[in-house]
Structure formats: C-alpha cells, structure tokens
Amino acid sequence: MADTLDSAATFSPLRWRGDTLELLDQTLLPTREEWLTCNTVEEVAEAIRRLSVRGAPAIGVAAAYGLVVGLTPVPAEGELADRFAEVAELLLSTRPTAVNLRWAIERGRELFARHREAGAAAARAALLDWAKVVHAEDIETNRRMGEHGAALFEGEQRVLTHCNAGALATAGIGTAIGVISASFARGGVAMVWVDETRPLLQGARLTSWELQRLEIPFKLVTDSSVGALMSRGLVDGVVVGSDRIAANGDIANKIGTYTVAVLAQRHDVPFYVAAPLSTIDRETATGADIPIEERDGEEVTDVFGTRVAPAGTEAFNLAFDVTPAELIAGIVTEEGVLRPPYSESIRQAFARAQP
Amino acid sequence: MADTLDSAATFSPLRWRGDTLELLDQTLLPTREEWLTCNTVEEVAEAIRRLSVRGAPAIGVAAAYGLVVGLTPVPAEGELADRFAEVAELLLSTRPTAVNLRWAIERGRELFARHREAGAAAARAALLDWAKVVHAEDIETNRRMGEHGAALFEGEQRVLTHCNAGALATAGIGTAIGVISASFARGGVAMVWVDETRPLLQGARLTSWELQRLEIPFKLVTDSSVGALMSRGLVDGVVVGSDRIAANGDIANKIGTYTVAVLAQRHDVPFYVAAPLSTIDRETATGADIPIEERDGEEVTDVFGTRVAPAGTEAFNLAFDVTPAELIAGIVTEEGVLRPPYSESIRQAFARAQP
Numbered sequence: 001m002a003d004t005l006d007s008a009a010t011f012s013p014l015r016w017r018g019d020t021l022e023l024l025d026q027t028l029l030p031t032r033e034e035w036l037t038c039n040t041v042e043e044v045a046e047a048i049r050r051l052s053v054r055g056a057p058a059i060g061v062a063a064a065y066g067l068v069v070g071l072t073p074v075p076a077e078g079e080l081a082d083r084f085a086e087v088a089e090l091l092l093s094t095r096p097t098a099v100n101l102r103w104a105i106e107r108g109r110e111l112f113a114r115h116r117e118a119g120a121a122a123a124r125a126a127l128l129d130w131a132k133v134v135h136a137e138d139i140e141t142n143r144r145m146g147e148h149g150a151a152l153f154e155g156e157q158r159v160l161t162h163c164n165a166g167a168l169a170t171a172g173i174g175t176a177i178g179v180i181s182a183s184f185a186r187g188g189v190a191m192v193w194v195d196e197t198r199p200l201l202q203g204a205r206l207t208s209w210e211l212q213r214l215e216i217p218f219k220l221v222t223d224s225s226v227g228a229l230m231s232r233g234l235v236d237g238v239v240v241g242s243d244r245i246a247a248n249g250d251i252a253n254k255i256g257t258y259t260v261a262v263l264a265q266r267h268d269v270p271f272y273v274a275a276p277l278s279t280i281d282r283e284t285a286t287g288a289d290i291p292i293e294e295r296d297g298e299e300v301t302d303v304f305g306t307r308v309a310p311a312g313t314e315a316f317n318l319a320f321d322v323t324p325a326e327l328i329a330g331i332v333t334e335e336g337v338l339r340p341p342y343s344e345s346i347r348q349a350f351a352r353a354q355p
Numbered sequence: 356m357a358d359t360l361d362s363a364a365t366f367s368p369l370r371w372r373g374d375t376l377e378l379l380d381q382t383l384l385p386t387r388e389e390w391l392t393c394n395t396v397e398e399v400a401e402a403i404r405r406l407s408v409r410g411a412p413a414i415g416v417a418a419a420y421g422l423v424v425g426l427t428p429v430p431a432e433g434e435l436a437d438r439f440a441e442v443a444e445l446l447l448s449t450r451p452t453a454v455n456l457r458w459a460i461e462r463g464r465e466l467f468a469r470h471r472e473a474g475a476a477a478a479r480a481a482l483l484d485w486a487k488v489v490h491a492e493d494i495e496t497n498r499r500m501g502e503h504g505a506a507l508f509e510g511e512q513r514v515l516t517h518c519n520a521g522a523l524a525t526a527g528i529g530t531a532i533g534v535i536s537a538s539f540a541r542g543g544v545a546m547v548w549v550d551e552t553r554p555l556l557q558g559a560r561l562t563s564w565e566l567q568r569l570e571i572p573f574k575l576v577t578d579s580s581v582g583a584l585m586s587r588g589l590v591d592g593v594v595v596g597s598d599r600i601a602a603n604g605d606i607a608n609k610i611g612t613y614t615v616a617v618l619a620q621r622h623d624v625p626f627y628v629a630a631p632l633s634t635i636d637r638e639t640a641t642g643a644d645i646p647i648e649e650r651d652g653e654e655v656t657d658v659f660g661t662r663v664a665p666a667g668t669e670a671f672n673l674a675f676d677v678t679p680a681e682l683i684a685g686i687v688t689e690e691g692v693l694r695p696p697y698s699e700s701i702r703q704a705f706a707r708a709q710p
C-alpha cells in the first residue's frame with residue numbers, strides 16, 4: 001500500500017506493490033476489472049505486447065518498472081550487466097511505435113550505467129527510485145497538460161476523441177481526456193463524441209468507461225460515422241493522444257486518427273493532439289520515419305472470439321497511422337500548447353523544459 | 356424449381372418458389388447459409404427490417420414479391436383494395452433511405468390499379484408476372500452495369516469497396532462488385548480492399564464471402580484503415596453502391612462512404628458509384644433531402660451478442676451518409692457511366708432508357 005502513488009485521477013491502471021508491478025488488465029474492460037501481477041519481466045513484456053497495459057505514457061511507466069522487475073530477485077554481480085541488457089532489450093522489443101517506451105528504456109540504461117559499479121542491489125534500488133519518479137512525473141505532466149489544454153474549448157463544445165488517451169493510457173488523468181476533463185470542469189466542453197476505434201474498440205470499451213466514471217456526457221459512434229457527424233455540424237473540436245511525434249510535428253497515433261484529421265480539415269473543425277514532451281522524438285525527422293506496427297489480422301477477422309469473416313480471409317492490420325503536421329491546430333504539452341510551425345515550437349518547448 | 360430465375364451470378368440471395376419468397380438470411384453469413392421462407396408479408400417486412408435481405412436493388416425485388424405474398428391466399432374481392440393498400444404501406448414502412456423500395460412499391464401500385472377490376476386472382480397473377488420481370492430486369496441491369504463499368508479500371512488496379520454492393524445486394528452479379536468482377540475478368544482489377552463496414556460488418560461478412568466465391572483476391576481492413584492505405588499509395592480506385600441518388604448526383608450510401616470519398620479526393624483516387632437508374636430519385640433534389648435511417652444503438656454497443664461498451668452507454672447509429680456529387684468521378688448505370696455535371700447526365704440517361 002505504501003508503494004502506490006496517488007494519481008489524482010479517479011483510478012490508475014498501474015501500481016507498484018512490494019516487489020511487483022500490478023496492471024489493470026485492459027483487455028477485459030469494461031466487462032471485468034481484474035489486476036495482473038507481474039512477477040517477471042517476461043510477464044511485463046507480454047502485458048505490453050497483448051495490450052493489457054497500453055497508451056504511450058503508461059507503456060513508458062510500465063517499462064521503467066519492468067526494468068526493476070527484471071532485476072528481481074537481484075542477480076549475482078557477475079550476471080548483472082548481461083541480465084540488465086537482456087531485460088532492456090526484451091522490453092524494447094514489445095512494441096515499435098510508441099516512443100515513450102524507448103525513452104524510458106534509454107533513461108533507465110543511462111541510470112544503470114551510473115549505478116552499476118555500486119553493485120546489483122544498489123543499481124536495482126536506484127532504478128526503483130527512478131521508476132517511481134517517472135511514474136510521479138507522468139501524473140504531474142498530465143495535470144499540467146490539462147491546465148494548458150483546458151482553454152482550447154470555450155462554451156459547451158462537442159468534442160470528438162479517437163481511441164483512448166485517458167487515465168487508462170497514462171499514470172495520471174490522461175492526455176486527450178485530461179484536456180477534455182479539465183475543459184469540462186470549466187464549462188468549455190458539453191459532451192464528447194467517442195468513436196469506437198476498431199479493431200480493439202478502445203473507444204467503446206475504455207473511453208466510454210472512463211467518461212462514465214468522470215460523469216462527462218458522451219455518445220458512442222462507429223469510426224465511419226465521423227464524416228456524417230462533421231457534415232451535420234455536430235463536432236466543434238477534436239483532441240487525440242499520440243504514440244510518437246516527429247521533429248516536424250507529424251504524429252503517429254491509433255489507426256484512424258489520420259482520417260479524423262482529414263475530415264476535420266474539410267469541415268473547419270480544429271484538430272488538437274495532447275502528448276507529453278516524452279512522446280516527441282526529435283531524432284525522427286518526419287512521420288514517414290516513424291515505424292508503424294502491423295498486428296495480427298485476427299484482431300480484424302475475429303471480434304471478441306466471434307469469427308466475422310469467412311475462413312481464409314486475410315486482413316491487413318496496421319495499428320497506427322500518421323497525421324501530417326499541416327492538419328494539426330495545436331499540440332498540448334506540459335510546456336504549453338505548441339502551434340505551427342512545429343519544428344520551431346517543439347525546439348522552444350524542449351529549451352523551456354531543460355534550461 | 357421452375358419458378359427460380361438464373362441470375363448469372365454464382366448465387367442469388369432471393370428466389371420465388373411455389374407461392375413463397377425465399378431469402379438467404381444474410382444476418383447469419385458467413386457462418387451459416389440458411390434460407391428464410393416468407394409465407395406472409397409480415398415475414399417479408401421483418402426480413403427487410405432486420406437486414407436478412409439488404410442492398411437497395413435486392414430490397415426492391417423482395418418488395419415486389421412481397422406485394423404478391425401479401426395477396427396470398429387471394430383475398431375476398433370486397434377486401435382486395437384495402438388489403439393491397441395495407442400490404443404496400445407495410446413494405447414501404449420498413450426502411451426509409453433506399454429508394455428502390457419505394458420505386459418497386461409505386462410501380463406495383465400502378466400495376467394493381469390497372470388490374471384490380473379483373474378481380475383478386477387476376478390482379479395477384481399480374482403482380483406475380485410483374486415481380487418476375489422486376490427480378491429479371493435487375494439481373495440484366497447488373498450485367499449491363501458490369502459491361503459499362505469494366506473499362507473504368509485498367510492494368511491490375513487495387514480497388515477499394517465499402518459495405519456490400521454485390522450479388523447479395525441485388526438479384527444479379529451486383530452493382531459495385533459486378534463492376535469489379537467484370538473488370539477483374541479483363542485484367543483491369545488485380546485485388547480488392549474490403550473495409551469491414553461497422554456496425555454490421557457487411558464488408559467483412561458478405562463482401563469477403565462473395566469475393567472468395569468469385570476467386571478474386573482481396574484483403575480485409577478496418578474502416579479506419581482507409582486513410583492509411585491511401586496515404587501509402589495502395590489504393591488505385593474506389594467503387595461503391597448507393598441506396599439513393601439525388602437529381603444533382605449526391606448519393607446516400609452505407610455510413611462511412613462519405614469518409615472514403617473525402618479521403619479519395621485528398622489522394623487523387625477516383626471514386627465511382629455503381630447503381631441502376633431505379634436508385635436515382637429525380638424527385639429528391641439534393642442529398643440534403645434524402646431521409647437517413649437511424650438504427651438501434653445496440654448495433655454499436657453490442658458486437659454479435661458480446662457487449663463491448665459499458666452498460667448505460669448511448670450510441671448514435673446512422674445507417675447511411677451522404678456523399679456530395681463533387682466527390683464522385685462517375686456513376687455507373689445500365690445506360691452507361693454518367694459524368695459530371697450529373698443533373699445533365701442523369702436527365703440524358705433517363706431519356707435514353709425511356710425513349
């Protein structure tokens with residue numbers, strides 16, 4: 001109990017208890033609320049791979065704790081370096097697109113390099129302290145993003161979000177949903193359009209679940225209804241999360257995000273992205289350089305165990321797509337709302353964050 | 356057996372046997388191939404309402420036979436007119452968007468008016484002969500649309516279709532899929548992108564099933580993947596069906612069609628519609644005048660009996676959307692491929708059809 005952090009959200013999808021990482025198994029929501037206990041790094045990796053924990057910031061925090069789990073029990077001194085390298089590599093291999101994962105592992109590697117000489121137990125202890133900082137930082141980062149983004153919507157607007165970029169995707173109040181809930185509290189948002197987000201239905205399953213808990217009115221639609229909603233003038237704004245932002249402001253996010261952005265442009269609806277600076281990868285020049293994960297076609301041909309396509313049907317299942325910077329009205333970060341041209345505003349935000 | 360028509364397709368979703376209309380229950384495909392026997396007009400109406408038979412042209416043919424089923428057994432002479440009016444009204448009330456339904460009922464009403472003086476049995480017999488003509492005409496209309504549309508695609512193109520506008524949606528080889536299969540036979544189409552078409556998954560369930568039977572290569576994607584496919588240059592053309600076409604060339608079709616058309620425009624991918632002249636409603640001036648059916652939210656919150664959204668979630672479930680004429684490169688009809696400006700080309704096509 002002592003080892004849990006208060007997320008300031010009404011719930012948090014991950015917690016450190018004793019020497020284990022506990023994850024709310026998001027594949028079972030909203031039907032069942034069950035916690036996974038990860039005693040080994042293999043269990044952490046598998047939980048990330050199968051989306052029991054998902055959302056770029058939450059994956060980053062889970063990976064930080066995963067490094068600690070991988071050094072539990074503490075390895076023999078002679079095996080420490082190899083073991084750590086193996087653990088870091090395993091976690092890094094789980095999912096290619098979300099850069100927060102790589103960001104956490106790289107920071108963990110630097111920290112380990114500084115502490116390994118002190119011995120295995122000390123290195124592990126330093127990593128645990130650091131993972132808790134990463135966890136606490138994410139909560140604080142979410143809070144600040146909500147503050148900055150709350151002013152984007154004025155006067156009871158109807159805001160659409162895609163996938164789930166809420167508390168379930170982070171350690172705190174969420175990125176896109178953090179902005180929405182902060183704005184809702186001020187009367188800027190009246191209701192939320194939730195698109196279901198096939199194939200894994202994070203909108204229908206997770207965002208609906210969160211908005212119910214937050215008591216924010218919402219309506220669920222299929223992904224392909226967004227065009228009709230906009231052409232009927234029913235959407236005033238869009239805010240989504242991101243899994244990686246390139247140096248020029250192009251973003252990767254859940255498949256379907258690009259389509260929403262194209263529709264928003266056609267209908268003069270402002271399209272915002274909410275993501276912490278840890279999601280911005282300045283080493284990735286443009287969206288074309290972001291690796292896009294392709295997942296198993298069965299996620300499309302089977303819906304929760306019901307086969308929907310004929311046997312032998314092949315599906316092409318991209319997990320993410322890229323939305324070019326030109327379609328994005330603003331990127332909400334903990335350092336404020338970045339505006340085009342993003343190459344410049346991103347550079348300035350990092351300068352403010354690391355003076 | 357004698358009462359079935361050869362559709363020239365590899366299968367047909369409806370057939371007249373003895374005094375009953377038999378419908379392939381499309382809600383069960385692709386898992387089960389079961390035929391519904393409609394002995395009463397209430398059964399025909401219910402089959403249309405629950406989408407056991409669907410697709411604008413197939414609904415038109417089913418409604419024509421439905422008028423006959425409604426006069427079986429032959430009513431007493433004194434009840435004939437009231438009974439016919441009641442039957443026509445019931446069928447007309449099933450679904451509001453597809454104009455082929457209204458077109459069939461109106462033609463049936465005219466025919467009935469001409470034959471009712473001859474007595475109930477004769478009027479019913481005339482309606483049955485006429486329904487078979489409607490059925491046969493749809494087969495022939497499909498064939499001619501395929502001929503005209505086959506030349507749209509040249510050189511092994513990758514063509515995307517939305518929903519199901521195939522043999523299952525008509526009495527013949529289909530509208531959009533008729534064009535695709537005719538073009539495939541000439542080498543103009545190499546493969547088909549099938550989007551799944553939530554909420555009822557007509558793409559995943561029905562179009563996949565048809566393309567397998569036609570031995571045309573295809574890949575299934577979620578609806579929200581279309582933007583990513585186009586931005587990667589993987590789509591050379593789009594062809595869809597329609598439920599109603601306004602006099603100015605705006606079209607109503609399955610929800611999500613508009614989104615595909617907007618993406619196609621952005622990526623310079625030609626977007627075609629394939630529909631018989633019976634789908635063109637010259638009394639509807641523009642797309643804004645087309646009534647759009649709203650269906651039960653449970654089609655979104657529940658996927659084949661599995662609840663996916665939390666209890667209490669409200670869904671907004673439009674069955675169709677409107678694609679403006681400006682996004683349409685051509686409309687394939689049995690009278691040729693109509694080109695913009697559609698007000699003019701539609702007028703000319705009707706003039707050719709009814710000289």
